[in-house]
Amino acid sequence: MSETKQSMLTITKLSKYYGKNHVLKKVNLNVKKGEVVCIIGPSGSGKSTFLRCINLLERPSSGSIFYQDNDVLDGKWKTNEYRQHVGMVFQGYYLFPFKKVIDNITMAPRTLKNKNKAEAEVEALELLKKVGLADKDDVYPASLSGGQKQRVAIARALAMHPELLLFDEPTSALDPELVGEVLRVMKGLAEEGMTMVVVTHEMGFAREVANRVIFMEGGYIVEEGAPEEIFGNPKNERTREFLARVL
Ligand code: ADP
Numbered sequence: 001m002s003e004t005k006q007s008m009l010t011i012t013k014l015s016k017y018y019g020k021n022h023v024l025k026k027v028n029l030n031v032k033k034g035e036v037v038c039i040i041g042p043s044g045s046g047k048s049t050f051l052r053c054i055n056l057l058e059r060p061s062s063g064s065i066f067y068q069d070n071d072v073l074d075g076k077w078k079t080n081e082y083r084q085h086v087g088m089v090f091q092g093y094y095l096f097p098f099k100k101v102i103d104n105i106t107m108a109p110r111t112l113k114n115k116n117k118a119e120a121e122v123e124a125l126e127l128l129k130k131v132g133l134a135d136k137d138d139v140y141p142a143s144l145s146g147g148q149k150q151r152v153a154i155a156r157a158l159a160m161h162p163e164l165l166l167f168d169e170p171t172s173a174l175d176p177e178l179v180g181e182v183l184r185v186m187k188g189l190a191e192e193g194m195t196m197v198v199v200t201h202e203m204g205f206a207r208e209v210a211n212r213v214i215f216m217e218g219g220y221i222v223e224e225g226a227p228e229e230i231f232g233n234p235k236n237e238r239t240r241e242f243l244a245r246v247l
């Protein structure tokens, strides 16, 4: 019994069209509690669309998404409620520019979870400490580096106590010297047991942190497996070509 980990997310035959453009093609994915799944693949392969469908930022054209045995697409779930369980971190941070860092972090818990200000702030300060920004609570996002902004965005996502965190190329907008500080925070979360689906071009991170790596191309999951298999012995020609280009 203890061997079979609880399934957190079960996606079956998920398809998405934009007009006539078939962007996701019957994609299946099962994520278990505590798993870190990295999605790699060339630009335009549907990775962001896939994450956006998981988080209901896009409505899939067909297929199913079950979150802990609940049918997410059946209309019974309120999107806001679902997103309290499934957080997302974007390439572009999307912090509120006219709110101080601390208010960026406390806003969702206060408005969506009715947390009182003091309580939300105590927790926000703890989260800032966790992402290495203990002294940045009282500043505006504009005064932060990209790496610091992204760490605030992670703290903001964590403030909702998500059970699953989605990352869409969280380090792709960063100067190279700032990538490491963000990946370290993500690695720390993975080590604490956070369930994560991470779209990334950081192959070192995928190799080291992922339990499973998925290679997507042209709207398909072309290949998936343990990082040692995907990076060490990819079976599909397309995967091999992609890795030869990026590694
Ligand atoms: P990736 O994240 O792998 O680069 P995307 O999911 O962003 O890929 O895009 C996959 C395909 O879907 C691309 O052809 C892209 O042009 C198209 N696409 C993405 N978002 C939209 C949208 N909002 N409207 C129309 N087409 C889109």
Ligand code: MG
Residues within 6 Å of the ligand: 047, 048, 049, 169
């Ligand atoms: Mg993308």
